[in-house]
Amino acid sequence: MNLTDPRPGEGSGLAGLVERVRAVDGTLDVVSPAGAGTRVDVLLPTVVPGEK
Numbered sequence: 001m002n003l004t005d006p007r008p009g010e011g012s013g014l015a016g017l018v019e020r021v022r023a024v025d026g027t028l029d030v031v032s033p034a035g036a037g038t039r040v041d042v043l044l045p046t047v048v049p050g051e052k
Helices: 013-023
Strands: 027-031 039-043
Touching: 013 027, 013 039
Parallel strands: none
Antiparallel strands: 027 039
């Protein structure tokens, strides 16, 4: 699976999600072992009010 170059006309799918997560300095990990379900883990930075 190519997460960086979606095929034209097929929407952005995971590639679009990767792009949006990276835009806010987050990380995305896809775990999909054979014969099991797929898990998508996304970690996004948080901002505490009053802190920079």
